[in-house]
Amino acid sequence: MTDLSNQTPLAPPRSQWLNVWDQLKKHKGALLGGGFLVFITLAVLFGPYIWSLDPQKIDYRARDFRPIYHALFDADAKTAWGNPLGTDQLGRDGLANLLAGGRTSMAVGWAAMLLTLFIGTMVGVVAGFFKRLDGPLMRLTDLFLSLPILPLLLVAVTLFRQPLHSNFGPEGGMFILIVAIIGITSWMPTARIVRGDVLALKEREFVLAARSIGTRPGAMIWRHLLPNVISPIMVSATLGLAAAIITESALSFLGVGFPSDFPTWGKMLADAVQRMEEFPERVMLPGIAISLTVLSVNYLGDGLRDALDPRIRGR
Amino acid sequence: MLDQPIAQIKGLRVEFQTKDGPVVGVKDVSFDINPGETVCVVGESGSGKSVSSLSLMRLVEFGGGEIAAGELMFDRREGGQIDLSNAGQDLMKEIRGDEIGMIFQEPMTALNPVFTVGRQLTEGLRVHKNMNKKQAEERALELLHQVRIPEPDRRMTQYPHELSGGMRQRVVIAMAMACEPRLLIADEPTTALDVTIQAEILALMDRLKRETGTAVMFITHDMAVVAQMADRVVVMFRGNKVEEGPVEQIFENPQHDYTKALLAAVPKLGEMTGKAYPEPMKLMGVEGQKIEPIKGTEEVILSVENLTTRFDVKGGFLRRNVAQVHAVEDVSFKLNKGQTLSLVGESGCGKSTTGRAILRLVEPQSGKVLFDDCNVLELNQNQLHKVRQDMQMIFQDPFASLNPQMILSEQVAEPMRNYGLASASELQDRVANLFDRVQLPRDFMRRYPHEMSGGQRQRIAIARALALNPKLIIADEAVSALDVSVQAQVLNLMMELQADLGLSFLFISHDMAVVERVSHQVGVMYLGRIVELGPRARVFENPQHAYTQSLMKAVPIADPRQRKSERDLNFKPIPSPIHGLDYKPEPSQYLEVEPGHFVLTTDSGY
Amino acid sequence: MLTFTIRRLILSVPTLLFISLVIFLLLELAPGDPMAQVPLTVPPEVKEKMREALGLGQPMHIRFWKWLVQFFWIEPQVMIDHFFGTTYAVGDLRVISWQTRSPVMDTVVQRIPQTLWVVGTAYVVGILIALPIGIYSAYRQYSVFDQCGTFVTMIGFSIPPFFTGPLLIVVFSVQLGWFPFIYDTTHSVDDWDSFLYQLRQMILPVMVLALQTTAQISRYMRASMLDNLNQDYVRTARAKGLSESVVVMVHVLRNSMIPVVTVIALGMPAIFGGAIITEQVFSVNGIGSQLITALFANDLPTVQTLTFIFAMLIVFFNLIADILYGLLDPRIRYD
Amino acid sequence: ERGSDGHVNIIYWQAPSILNPYLSSGTKDIESASLVVEPLGRYDQDGALVAYLAEEIPTVENGGVSEDLKSITWKLKSGLKWSDGSDVTSADVKFTADYCMNPEGGCAQLAKFEGVDSVEIIDDLTVTVTFGEPKPNPYGPFMGGQSPIIQMAQFENCTGAKAPECTEANFGPIGTGPFVVTDFRPNDVISMVANDNYRDAAKPAFASLTFKGGGSAMASGRAVLETGEFDYAWNLQLAPDVLAKMAEGGKGTPVSAFGTLVERIEMNMTNTSPDLPEGERGTVMHPHPFLTDVRVRKALSMAIDRDLLVEIGYGQAGRPTCNLVPAPLAYASDNTDCLTQDIEGAKALLDEAGYVVGSDGVRAKDGVRLSMLYQTSTNAVRQDFQALIKQWWEEIGVETELRNINASVFFGGDPGSPDTFQRFYADVEMYANNFDGTDPESYLAQHTCDKAPKPETQWQGENMNRYCDPLYDELVAELGRTGSLAKRGEIAKKLNDMLTKESYVVVPLVDRGRVSAHANSLGGVILNTWDSELWNVADWHRIK
Ligand SMILES: Nc1ncnc2c1ncn2[C@@H]1O[C@H](COP(=O)(O)OP(=O)(O)OP(=O)(O)O)[C@@H](O)[C@H]1O
Ligand SMILES: Nc1ncnc2c1ncn2[C@@H]1O[C@H](COP(=O)(O)OP(=O)(O)OP(=O)(O)O)[C@@H](O)[C@H]1O
Ligand SMILES: [Mg+2]
Numbered sequence A: 001m002t003d004l005s006n007q008t009p010l011a012p013p014r015s016q017w018l019n020v021w022d023q024l025k026k027h028k029g030a031l032l033g034g035g036f037l038v039f040i041t042l043a044v045l046f047g048p049y050i051w052s053l054d055p056q057k058i059d060y061r062a063r064d065f066r067p068i069y070h071a072l073f074d075a076d077a078k079t080a081w082g083n084p085l086g087t088d089q090l091g092r093d094g095l096a097n098l099l100a101g102g103r104t105s106m107a108v109g110w111a112a113m114l115l116t117l118f119i120g121t122m123v124g125v126v127a128g129f130f131k132r133l134d135g136p137l138m139r140l141t142d143l144f145l146s147l148p149i150l151p152l153l154l155v156a157v158t159l160f161r162q163p164l165h166s167n168f169g170p171e172g173g174m175f176i177l178i179v180a181i182i183g184i185t186s187w188m189p190t191a192r193i194v195r196g197d198v199l200a201l202k203e204r205e206f207v208l209a210a211r212s213i214g215t216r217p218g219a220m221i222w223r224h225l226l227p228n229v230i231s232p233i234m235v236s237a238t239l240g241l242a243a244a245i246i247t248e249s250a251l252s253f254l255g256v257g258f259p260s261d262f263p264t265w266g267k268m269l270a271d272a273v274q275r276m277e278e279f280p281e282r283v284m285l286p287g288i289a290i291s292l293t294v295l296s297v298n299y300l301g302d303g304l305r306d307a308l309d310p311r312i313r314g315r
Numbered sequence B: 001m002l003d004q005p006i007a008q009i010k011g012l013r014v015e016f017q018t019k020d021g022p023v024v025g026v027k028d029v030s031f032d033i034n035p036g037e038t039v040c041v042v043g044e045s046g047s048g049k050s051v052s053s054l055s056l057m058r059l060v061e062f063g064g065g066e067i068a069a070g071e072l073m074f075d076r077r078e079g080g081q082i083d084l085s086n087a088g089q090d091l092m093k094e095i096r097g098d099e100i101g102m103i104f105q106e107p108m109t110a111l112n113p114v115f116t117v118g119r120q121l122t123e124g125l126r127v128h129k130n131m132n133k134k135q136a137e138e139r140a141l142e143l144l145h146q147v148r149i150p151e152p153d154r155r156m157t158q159y160p161h162e163l164s165g166g167m168r169q170r171v172v173i174a175m176a177m178a179c180e181p182r183l184l185i186a187d188e189p190t191t192a193l194d195v196t197i198q199a200e201i202l203a204l205m206d207r208l209k210r211e212t213g214t215a216v217m218f219i220t221h222d223m224a225v226v227a228q229m230a231d232r233v234v235v236m237f238r239g240n241k242v243e244e245g246p247v248e249q250i251f252e253n254p255q256h257d258y259t260k261a262l263l264a265a266v267p268k269l270g271e272m273t274g275k276a277y278p279e280p281m282k283l284m285g286v287e288g289q290k291i292e293p294i295k296g297t298e299e300v301i302l303s304v305e306n307l308t309t310r311f312d313v314k315g316g317f318l319r320r321n322v323a324q325v326h327a328v329e330d331v332s333f334k335l336n337k338g339q340t341l342s343l344v345g346e347s348g349c350g351k352s353t354t355g356r357a358i359l360r361l362v363e364p365q366s367g368k369v370l371f372d373d374c375n376v377l378e379l380n381q382n383q384l385h386k387v388r389q390d391m392q393m394i395f396q397d398p399f400a401s402l403n404p405q406m407i408l409s410e411q412v413a414e415p416m417r418n419y420g421l422a423s424a425s426e427l428q429d430r431v432a433n434l435f436d437r438v439q440l441p442r443d444f445m446r447r448y449p450h451e452m453s454g455g456q457r458q459r460i461a462i463a464r465a466l467a468l469n470p471k472l473i474i475a476d477e478a479v480s481a482l483d484v485s486v487q488a489q490v491l492n493l494m495m496e497l498q499a500d501l502g503l504s505f506l507f508i509s510h511d512m513a514v515v516e517r518v519s520h521q522v523g524v525m526y527l528g529r530i531v532e533l534g535p536r537a538r539v540f541e542n543p544q545h546a547y548t549q550s551l552m553k554a555v556p557i558a559d560p561r562q563r564k565s566e567r568d569l570n571f572k573p574i575p576s577p578i579h580g581l582d583y584k585p586e587p588s589q590y591l592e593v594e595p596g597h598f599v600l601t602t603d604s605g606y
Numbered sequence C: 001m002l003t004f005t006i007r008r009l010i011l012s013v014p015t016l017l018f019i020s021l022v023i024f025l026l027l028e029l030a031p032g033d034p035m036a037q038v039p040l041t042v043p044p045e046v047k048e049k050m051r052e053a054l055g056l057g058q059p060m061h062i063r064f065w066k067w068l069v070q071f072f073w074i075e076p077q078v079m080i081d082h083f084f085g086t087t088y089a090v091g092d093l094r095v096i097s098w099q100t101r102s103p104v105m106d107t108v109v110q111r112i113p114q115t116l117w118v119v120g121t122a123y124v125v126g127i128l129i130a131l132p133i134g135i136y137s138a139y140r141q142y143s144v145f146d147q148c149g150t151f152v153t154m155i156g157f158s159i160p161p162f163f164t165g166p167l168l169i170v171v172f173s174v175q176l177g178w179f180p181f182i183y184d185t186t187h188s189v190d191d192w193d194s195f196l197y198q199l200r201q202m203i204l205p206v207m208v209l210a211l212q213t214t215a216q217i218s219r220y221m222r223a224s225m226l227d228n229l230n231q232d233y234v235r236t237a238r239a240k241g242l243s244e245s246v247v248v249m250v251h252v253l254r255n256s257m258i259p260v261v262t263v264i265a266l267g268m269p270a271i272f273g274g275a276i277i278t279e280q281v282f283s284v285n286g287i288g289s290q291l292i293t294a295l296f297a298n299d300l301p302t303v304q305t306l307t308f309i310f311a312m313l314i315v316f317f318n319l320i321a322d323i324l325y326g327l328l329d330p331r332i333r334y335d
Numbered sequence D: 001e002r003g004s005d006g007h008v009n010i011i012y013w014q015a016p017s018i019l020n021p022y023l024s025s026g027t028k029d030i031e032s033a034s035l036v037v038e039p040l041g042r043y044d045q046d047g048a049l050v051a052y053l054a055e056e057i058p059t060v061e062n063g064g065v066s067e068d069l070k071s072i073t074w075k076l077k078s079g080l081k082w083s084d085g086s087d088v089t090s091a092d093v094k095f096t097a098d099y100c101m102n103p104e105g106g107c108a109q110l111a112k113f114e115g116v117d118s119v120e121i122i123d124d125l126t127v128t129v130t131f132g133e134p135k136p137n138p139y140g141p142f143m144g145g146q147s148p149i150i151q152m153a154q155f156e157n158c159t160g161a162k163a164p165e166c167t168e169a170n171f172g173p174i175g176t177g178p179f180v181v182t183d184f185r186p187n188d189v190i191s192m193v194a195n196d197n198y199r200d201a202a203k204p205a206f207a208s209l210t211f212k213g214g215g216s217a218m219a220s221g222r223a224v225l226e227t228g229e230f231d232y233a234w235n236l237q238l239a240p241d242v243l244a245k246m247a248e249g250g251k252g253t254p255v256s257a258f259g260t261l262v263e264r265i266e267m268n269m270t271n272t273s274p275d276l277p278e279g280e281r282g283t284v285m286h287p288h289p290f291l292t293d294v295r296v297r298k299a300l301s302m303a304i305d306r307d308l309l310v311e312i313g314y315g316q317a318g319r320p321t322c323n324l325v326p327a328p329l330a331y332a333s334d335n336t337d338c339l340t341q342d343i344e345g346a347k348a349l350l351d352e353a354g355y356v357v358g359s360d361g362v363r364a365k366d367g368v369r370l371s372m373l374y375q376t377s378t379n380a381v382r383q384d385f386q387a388l389i390k391q392w393w394e395e396i397g398v399e400t401e402l403r404n405i406n407a408s409v410f411f412g413g414d415p416g417s418p419d420t421f422q423r424f425y426a427d428v429e430m431y432a433n434n435f436d437g438t439d440p441e442s443y444l445a446q447h448t449c450d451k452a453p454k455p456e457t458q459w460q461g462e463n464m465n466r467y468c469d470p471l472y473d474e475l476v477a478e479l480g481r482t483g484s485l486a487k488r489g490e491i492a493k494k495l496n497d498m499l500t501k502e503s504y505v506v507v508p509l510v511d512r513g514r515v516s517a518h519a520n521s522l523g524g525v526i527l528n529t530w531d532s533e534l535w536n537v538a539d540w541h542r543i544k
């Protein structure tokens, strides 16, 4: 006699995050990306304590050293074990700079990306959800799209540098300023995408259902809309991190970025372009660092998106 | 030649590679389909019906499946039998559409939204029959005539979204029939449609089969449809074939337990004749079921007066209103405490809108909704928030009405959170109790909607509606999307709750048999108006309005010996509910033919 | 649709006026001085005189009003004069650049061609490369091709043009000597040889710019294709016996293109806006470099005019994107 | 022979925006215009005066300059023709002066005409310029690339407020120079052909010329030195190792020359602490807490290794200097005491001043820490300098915070911005400055008390460090009265020393030369830092 009752796989109840983690573990790319990200984060956080050379220490006699691997194919190259990744034209240690630069770049990248996501998602959700605000907010997006970034920065520097400087120190103040500027000039694409998705979501029946059980707009956005627009937000996040790191370097290029004794990957890359032929490693190292970070965030984002989507997770 | 089956499925096994390892979609299935014969494949959701049919088309591969074992013998138009299970995709390309046509489960999504109907219809013809554009169009037009679409010329240039569900399904059928295939596979072609359109489509397929001699493999879980259509029936259960036989045999002498359970769960029109009050269904395998009529009270809890809801059609410069959809027009009824009032009618007649307007999920134009003596339509947002605590809604599509990203316990807990009814610790208990109440195991609490079967999902929706201890539940097609067996369980649950808690239901459905089973009162809607309203027994046994009568006729009967012939059916296209701004509809006037039984006397558009 | 368009166009007028005001105020607030690039040897009194001659002494609202009149009233007249030989604008003061002391619009018109040639071609090339990559990556999701595609496009996205530009120059101009890298804006194409030369001088900047476009568009294309490949209608198309190529390239592609086309349309203003870094690296001197030079020279009329033209393009192409969406997707109706 | 050498390509990484030097004083504009319009006389590569349109350079000796130094009489060469064929007359010369001195015109070269009372036409070829006061250096008007003669016929209707409206004239002035403009694209490229009416029938050797602008120093260097696409590249401000590497390309040669441009550090004598109220901050009301001590300033200077700075930043285009006025010889002081770095000496000096090293390695006295903000404009070399100097200063116990500011803000005089070099809201700042021509009088006069930028003057003024010494002011006045060259030199040297080795208010670092590059096939290039680099373009030719 066949068993007609409902056969249900009796999986032990587990926390939602454990599920996500389990799924994430199965995504090879995400694991690799996440691993690398953890590695690079740890490296820039704790590296400077292990490799304690001062990145700003100029040792003029030891300038223009090549990375030690160079000795493999060019025995005459100037290399030294004390500077495993070589030194720059002023004799500053490459490794120490890479670590210190990574700290700033990663911090700026993450902070600016988070800010971008925050503003973009907020504006997108609000525009999509409250019909009356849609028009004004979208025109606001147009406005921000057409604002020239350089004058904006100059205005911000003029108005806010001094107060920030006295409250957060030269680097801290500049950090806040840069993150804020990148944030407020790059949220627009996210907002557009999120708005589009929210408009579509709003027509879905579960939103109506939520309304019928007395869910207020705030909770509606928080519980029902946001979790369902995770996927485009993830894409924006990946692209946003790369964009923020690059924008930061462009800013120092224009002379509105960090003080010059404050290395960042972008700036190292920009500075080294002149000597690209002779010292390719000086562009390659920060370049690879940026690319790998972006790539790993991309893969991690892919994996997270899959993992966060319960429909895929179940399969 | 004639006794050679067109298709033979032998020992089919299909596996899907998923992230958690292989999943078996079909374990071991064998059956034959003979020329000119209709074979119905029935079984619960997930039993492998669609997968079997997709395997025959060799389309499972595109969904990540793999035919692990078995033979799929197919008798080609020319060149004898071949085994499709190892045919190359090039060969399959020739067979698909030309010799085997397929109608898919979801008419709403089966058509490409960006191409015109004409273009999609002619595509297959041009590939297989080498027609030029003009010939193909002529043939497509002919097909549209055959499937009886109104105004076929105009349809050719329309896009799918411009057609109603029934029309779309007919286009899909026309497409499958285009090259006059030897075998037509129809995968639940009518499940999502309402009775009248369903009847229409069934009649159409029957006629086509008769005229062209095509063999049909018809997949469904609706036993009434099976009774109307099948020559032979194959019953599937969890990936296996459990029973096979001529239709009469299956209905009259089922062998397998599952088949028996299935048949027992089918509500049959007329079953309730002579009973004044609804009562739960007798289910197989459920011990100690108490079957008692539910009387309810005579105390009015909801009174709807002259409710009118119109949607604006915007256009022109500056987006002014140019016309209005008269979705609900001058509707009045009363619902008693502890009783069920059902609204029935065709798709698009305004049933859902009525339900939503009562909850003010859409803003009605005028009228009164008196709930517990307060007019819902005059409340401000805060008061409305309060009233919604006592009125809850179960939505048409259980899947769509659950947030796919939220675990179930959260969704059930949400209304209580919204009203701050329970502290965090209490909340878990109450959710658990609700799960018990709707007979869901507690360890489902951490699951997501997609991990549930349709019936289970609907129970979650019910649990959510119950969370606030409401007095009134508006159940919008709460069971239409479910398997019969699950449907029966859910209906029983609802009735049980009604008996225990004294709930009132506004039950919206197009399934007459179900409505007969659960209602105290029935309102028949047509084009926004109630054309007939009265006690269930009176309306069903003595339908007065012409529309009610034709509706009754369209209901398929789950008895293979009572087949309807196409001639009995008399379909009228539904007029458009869109009118200009200056259109002033006249007020509805009713005649009380029997005590409590009202019939619309003014024009309803029918 | 038409009324939708007209309505949006009318609505965009106040939007644009507001945008122009914000830009104006922003530029006013920004520190900087048109005299910044004047050598230090010029004494302050002289600088003050020069500032006055530029009209900097006037109050802000008057300058804004003047600019509005010049831009919206006089410049269109000049255009009409130019095309129909009329003389409406003769003697009226146009928007004059502080750097060149010539009408800003003339310079813009002069520069549009090279910007369009280089940036526009790059956009087209980028899209032409991106689409097949996106389509194929999605069709064979997680294949080697897809993985490589992801890898390369992400690298392309994360490497700034101020690096790729010089890199290409070093390789192709310096080492191999194949292409010139200083763009000759006076070059006119009138025969086959000059066309070839034009091609050769465009290749490097186009490559740099196309890399960025490719990276982005191919991502969008891939995502969009993935969304559509699993739709039911694809199965229907297969069931009709259509070949894979028709299924993918006709049915799926047509649907997938809807969001991608709007993304492409939204990227259009950037073409007219030029590419600041790439233009500088290759001395293309298009609109992008005009804007950046004007910014550094604090040439406010030029900056204001260019930024505003850019804003108009953004608003306009946003509208185009919305309309395209409606045209491509029959389900969307605007009225 | 004219036009026999075909085409020549010049690249400037800054693009000319106008060809009228009276409306723009940017180097790129003046130098590009110098191909077309010419002055009466120019300075040669040594700073000596050479007659161009004038018959000869007027001096007191030849009677061209009056004894009382109040007037100068110029005589035009005879037979000079404008490129449109008309004659050049003294009316054109007078018109040029009137054009620039028009009060509404906003002439960029007004300083050249400072003190001019009148310009009188004596005859067709002679004009006399009269000054209100004796002018020891009367070679302001009509000398050098900044004040060429323009054609009256062309500019007659373009004077005063209408000056900017004559786009056609401003973009294609008719001149007497070796080339004539055929197409001018502002901020992009200029096409020119040889002037048929040029006074020397054999010149120029090139029939046509393209003057491309834009890009970067890197790109223009490459185009000449590595790929040979261009023949001449202007002002290759590149790190010396980069330039050297490029020169290995072998297609061209970098050339360099020195002028008066000095990269220096300026010390702020006033307190710019943000705690002070706006209006008092950075004014003489509040003296700087420690930079007012000359020993501190001197110690800061002693800690710097100028040789290393040159090696890293400028190579052949720089040399260490201790002078504000490094040239010409007559005015250059022999001050060399700062050239050797002396860290120990600097430390001793600070010890002596009472600043002792604290626990954080920073010196302090009475709670005043030697902590400074060091600002400059954004530029790769300057940033390297900042890094090096910061390190040296840190070695002697001075804490340094670096800041770099966008050049257009830093050098822009916007009174609303706190980041301009005039406002100088920092303790020390670094930039480069020079003087026009060969006479440093007005240059040195920039450091008088009254030239200090202050809120009342909208922060305009050239005395950035707010240095104020009555003695210095007196000496400047004396220089203005002195006519004798030898005496003038003496005073100038004295002034220079007062600012540098005596007070260390200005700490010169590098005497910056100019590096340009020309293709190996381009002959006749003589780099000139006293006038337009293209001053002798008529002599350029192709080496076969
Ligand atoms: N693409 C797929 N990947 C994994 N499993 C699948 C896939 N398609 C179907 N299945 C599994 O195969 C089994 C049979 O599914 P099938 O679609 O044939 O059910 P059905 O009988 O048609 O049900 P319904 O009545 O709901 O349409 C189910 O358990 C389902 O989960
Ligand atoms: N939001 C809306 N805007 C415009 N028209 C609408 C809207 N909702 C419903 N309608 C129209 O109102 C009419 C009634 O729709 P309603 O959903 O109430 O029908 P129904 O009876 O529930 O049909 P079904 O059985 O298909 O669910 C239809 O013509 C529908 O097209
Ligand atoms: Mg199915």
Ligand SMILES: [Mg+2]
Residues within 6 Å of the ligand: B351, B352, B353, B396, B476
């Ligand atoms: Mg409905």
